[in-house]
Amino acid sequence: MNEYPDAFESFTNAIASRDKFMSNTERISELLSLIDRPYTEIYHERKDAGDRLVSALDDAIGIAISVATKMDDAVSARAMKNYRKRIKTASFNGVSEIALRVINFISPNAEEFQASGFPTGQFEALQELSGSFREIMQSTSFELSTRKTAKTELSALAAENRMILKVDLDNFVKSRRRAFPALYNAYMTERRIKRHKRKSPGETTLCEITGTVTDSATGLPLADAVINLLSPETIVTTDEDGMYVIEDLEAGEYTVSCHIEGYEVPAGVTVTAVAGDSLVVDFALVPAQQQEAA
Numbered sequence: 582m583n584e585y586p587d588a589f590e591s592f593t594n595a596i597a598s599r600d601k602f603m604s605n606t607e608r609i610s611e612l613l614s615l616i617d618r619p620y621t622e623i624y625h626e627r628k629d630a631g632d633r634l635v636s637a638l639d640d641a642i643g644i645a646i647s648v649a650t651k652m653d654d655a656v657s658a659r660a661m662k663n664y665r666k667r668i669k670t671a672s673f674n675g676v677s678e679i680a681l682r683v684i685n686f687i688s689p690n691a692e693e694f695q696a697s698g699f700p701t702g703q704f705e706a707l708q709e710l711s712g713s714f715r716e717i718m719q720s721t722s723f724e725l726s727t728r729k730t731a732k733t734e735l736s737a738l739a740a741e742n743r744m745i746l747k748v749d750l751d752n753f754v755k756s757r758r759r760a761f762p763a764l765y766n767a768y769m770t771e772r773r774i775k776r777h778k779r780k781s782p783g784e785t786t787l788c789e790i791t792g793t794v795t796d797s798a799t800g801l802p803l804a805d806a807v808i809n810l811l812s813p814e815t816i817v818t819t820d821e822d823g824m825y826v827i828e829d830l831e832a833g834e835y836t837v838s839c840h841i842e843g844y845e846v847p848a849g850v851t852v853t854a855v856a857g858d859s860l861v862v863d864f865a866l867v868p869a870q871q872q873e874a875a
Contacts, residue, residue, distance in 0.1 A: 582750075585764040588757050598749035605738045605745075612738070615731040616859075618724075624826065627721045631673055631821075634680055634710045638668055641683055641707055644699040648690055651697075657686055672802060672821045673718055680711040732859040739857070746772070788830050788854040790862055793823045794839055797865040806841040806866070832856045839864040 582589075582599050589596050642665045649658035664679045671679060687694055687704055695701060751772070758765035794806040802823025809816050810827065812835075819825045838849040844866035852860050 582768070585761055588761040588764050592753070595749065595753045598745050602742055602745045602750065605742050609735060609738050612731045612735040616728050623721050623724055627673060627717055628820065630714045630717045631676055634714045635668055635676060637707050637710050638680055638683060639665070641687065641699065642668070644694055644697050645683060645686055648693045648697055652693065670804060670821065677711070677715055677718060680714070684708055684711060729859065736858065788832060788856060788858040788860065789826060789828045790830065790835065790837060790852065790854070790860045791824070791826045792862040792864065794819050794825070794864045794866060795823055797867050803841055803866060806839055809838045810835055830854060837862045839866070841866065843869055845869055
């Protein structure tokens with residue numbers, strides 16, 4: 582359209598629609614670059630770092646229990662035993678907090694740890710893993726938040742552009758087809774291509790469903806909740822932060838269900854997805870005993 586400025590001359594409404602469409606298109610390209618990285622890649626980066634930290638902490642906590650016991654520090658010994666129980670099921674934030682507390686216990690007792698089989702190099706490695714994990718937590722949280730905001734804006738801009746084409750530009754170009762046949766032919770050819778061509782590898786053709794599962798009474802995330810799609814049959818579980826993601830779905834209607842032992846099964850949620858959508862389906866589950874008491 583920019584190649585035919587004469588066709589738009591003096592038609593202020595058409596100029597405004599054209600300029601808005603072009604501006605939206607530029608912004609869409611920017612947003613696509615922000616969501617190019619798959620969600621699972623972001624999640625696995627955080628999970629892998631968390632798993633490495635948990636493994637290192639497990640070794641450190643075992644020594645810490647021994648050191649605290651030898652020092653007759655019953656409070657610290659109980660705390661370390663509690664951390665050992667929690668660490669395998671703690672959220673990412675919980676793991677980070679446990680790491681800081683364990684490090685704070687080791688630091689003033691470094692000589693005792695050294696004598697008990699936890700050398701300085703191992704302590705330094707633990708500190709490095711803890712710091713790296715916090716940085717990854719911050720960066721991935723920001724990236725996930727940015728991705729979600731970008732997808733919302735992208736969906737709105739794409740819808741606005743479709744409306745601009747359908748309501749304004751299609752009709753305007755048709756009205757100018759006799760005076761500017763080259764514009765009309767080029768425009769209609771591009772519109773037919775856009776409507777019928779296969780998506781190129783770089784374009785978003787699939788959709789995803791994400792969400793969190795929490796306890797309705799406490800608001801805390803529920804790990805290992807089962808999320809199920811009936812068609813196509815898909816089963817995933819929530820992570821330590823109660824998050825889940827189902828990627829690479831074709832556009833269409835889906836019913837999302839959720840269940841976990843000890844909680845009432847909520848009604849399934851039916852959503853309709855179009856290509857490129859990132860839909861959010863959250864569940865706040867009611868504890869079974871709470872439901873019975875009610």
